[in-house]
Amino acid sequence: MVSAAGTALAAPLVAAGCDIDPPARSGGSSPATPPPPEDAELVATVVAELVRAGAALEAATLSAPDLTPLLAPVAAAHAEHLELLAGAVADADVPTAEPRSIAGGRAKALAAVRRSERRLQRVVRDACVAAASGDLARALASVAASTAQHGAALAGTPTGTGVTT
């Protein structure tokens, strides 16, 4: 099933018409030809990475429940990113990932999340640069920017007890 948001991003991948044209300031002209099929593979890679990052967040909150208020906004953003991108590869299976337990409490859980987010950032960035579709590249750039913002917020969080925002 393709969500409404997914349909918006799927358009440039499956048809010449494009429903996620950038705002007027960027010109807004649609791609004249359908993007090449390698973009679908690229999106599938990012989708798999978002699923993995989501599992890492879940593992961290299971390991250190007091991290939940800190990590919930990150998980919510990833869920929205996943919804949009997974809709663009509706024919492909969205992978699943089981959260792995993290031993060592809050500090190690938070460190694992930071590593995971940096890895996600790299994958999304590479996909953005490689995308054939400019509209897809723009969406991926926004995902990368969002991930960097959440990463910056996490970087300022002490690893000891107590959550600061």
Place this chain on the structure above:
Amino acid sequence: MSVLDALQSALAEEHATLWTYGVLGARTSQATSPELYATLTTAYRRHRSRRDQLRLMVRDAAGEPVAAAVAYELDGALVRAPQVQRAAAGLEAAGVEMLLALVARSSGEVREWALTEATWSAVWQVELGGSAQTWPGAAELG
């Protein structure tokens, strides 16, 4: 819109951003708001470098870089430190949107550069007190 058009639009906005940062810095006391002053100074330097790079990219694309205006309009009162900080965060948010447009219209090294700068501005928006967003620079995707 061509890559050159997108570069020129980005450069025109960068001129305005740099001018505005100059005003914000002038209205911030290094003595009473040292952290904000340092944050604004870092941003000013980054945007000055970004403007210079955009000029080079425009020339590489066989264009004549657009010139800066003599002055630009400021939105709202910018007297107190929180107002200055919010205005600076707004500049970075607008910068992300502008750079994402360049990402969409470019490829290769130009796109990679625009992505790097968009990511920096998104992070600096948080540094300036903004919240992390789900779709920075592309709110309509949400």
